[in-house]
Amino acid sequence: MTDIILLGPPGAGKGTQAQRLVARRGMVQLSTGDMLREARTSGTAMGRTVAAVMDRGDLVTDEIVIGLIEENLQSGKGGGFIFDGFPRTLAQADALGALLERSGRRLDAVIEMQVDDAALVKRIAGRFTCGDCGEVYHDDTRPTARPGICDKCGSANLQRRADDNAESLKIRLMEYYKKTAPLIGYYYAKGVLHPVDGLAAVDDVAKSIADVLDRPRAT
Ligand code: ADP
Ligand code: AMP
Numbered sequence: 001m002t003d004i005i006l007l008g009p010p011g012a013g014k015g016t017q018a019q020r021l022v023a024r025r026g027m028v029q030l031s032t033g034d035m036l037r038e039a040r041t042s043g044t045a046m047g048r049t050v051a052a053v054m055d056r057g058d059l060v061t062d063e064i065v066i067g068l069i070e071e072n073l074q075s076g077k078g079g080g081f082i083f084d085g086f087p088r089t090l091a092q093a094d095a096l097g098a099l100l101e102r103s104g105r106r107l108d109a110v111i112e113m114q115v116d117d118a119a120l121v122k123r124i125a126g127r128f129t130c131g132d133c134g135e136v137y138h139d140d141t142r143p144t145a146r147p148g149i150c151d152k153c154g155s156a157n158l159q160r161r162a163d164d165n166a167e168s169l170k171i172r173l174m175e176y177y178k179k180t181a182p183l184i185g186y187y188y189a190k191g192v193l194h195p196v197d198g199l200a201a202v203d204d205v206a207k208s209i210a211d212v213l214d215r216p217r218a219t
Contacts, residue, residue: 002027002213003105005083005096007183008113009176010169011123012198013205016136017113018084020206025213027080030072032065032088034134037161055162057171059088059179066095073103081105088180093187109212110187113198113205117173124164131157142202 004027006014018029036054039047050060069086087093100107115123126139130150137144137158145151148158163172187193196208 002108003081003083003100004108004213005087005110005187006085006113007110007180007187008115008198009117009120009180010172011120011127012113012115013123013202014084014113015134016202017111017205017209018082019134019136020202021082021209025080027082029082029084030069030086031084032068032086033084035068035072036060036065055168057163057168057175059175062089062091062095066092066099069096070099073099073105087183088175090182090186093183107190107192108217109194110183110192111209111212112184112187112193112195114195115198119199120173121166121169124169125166127164128158128160130155131159 006012006018008014015031015033018027018031021027022029036047036050040051040054041047046064050064053060065086065088069083073081083096087096097107122140123138126141128137128139129135130137130153132155133150133153135150135152136142144158148156150156150158163169184193194212196205196212198205200208
C-alpha cells in the first residue's frame, strides 16, 4: 500500500496531481484544505472558527487539522493515501508519522513539487474549481471545453476560492516558507523526499510522479 505526501506551495499543482492519482491508481485523496472548506460550507462550529483564518491566508491550528486526518485514517477508507496540503508544520509531520505507525502504515514517498513564485501567482490568479465534483481548472492553461460547464460532471457550479487573491496569496506564501518549507529537510533526512519539476506540463509532472511511485523500494 502506497501512502504519499504531495508537498509544495499554494498553486504548485498538488490537487491537480492528486485527482489524477485517484482516477488512475485508485488512491484516496486527503486534502485538509478541502475538508476545511467543506466544514465551512456545512456550517459546523469548526468551519465557523476557521473561516476568517483561511480567508486571511494563515494556517489553522495543528490540533484541528491533525484531528481531521486522524478521523479519516480511522474511517478505514481505502488504501494508498495521498496527503494533499498536509502536513504543513513540523508538529503536523511528527503527528502524521505517529498516526501512520499506529495504523501499521508507512510513508512511501514525499513528492516535493518545485514551482517558482512568479508561476504560482499566475496559477492562483487563474484557478477555478467545480463546486460539485472538485475538478480543478485554469483560465489559460486548463479552461473548460464549454464555458461555464464542468467537463467532468456537467455542473454549472464553477467557483473561485475566496483566498485566491493577491493579498491572501502573499500571506500563504510567507506561511509556506516559514512553516512548511522546513519539511523538505525533514523528509530528506528520512530518505523519502523526491523533488519533481512542477513547472512542467500537467502530463509531464504526472509522469515524474509515476516514475517515483513505480520505482522499486526497499522493504
Ligand atoms: P495546489 O493544490 O497545489 O494549490 P492546484 O492543483 O489547485 O494547486 O493548481 C493551481 C492552478 O494551477 C490550477 O488552476 C491548475 O489548473 C493549474 N495547474 C496545475 N498544475 C499545472 C501545471 N503543471 N501547469 C500549468 N498549470 C497547472
Ligand atoms: P489549501 O486548499 O491546501 O490551499 O488550503 C487552504 C487553507 O486551508 C490554507 O491557507 C490554510 O488556512 C488551511 N489549511 C489547509 N491545510 C492546512 C494544514 N495542514 N495546516 C494548517 N492550515 C491548513
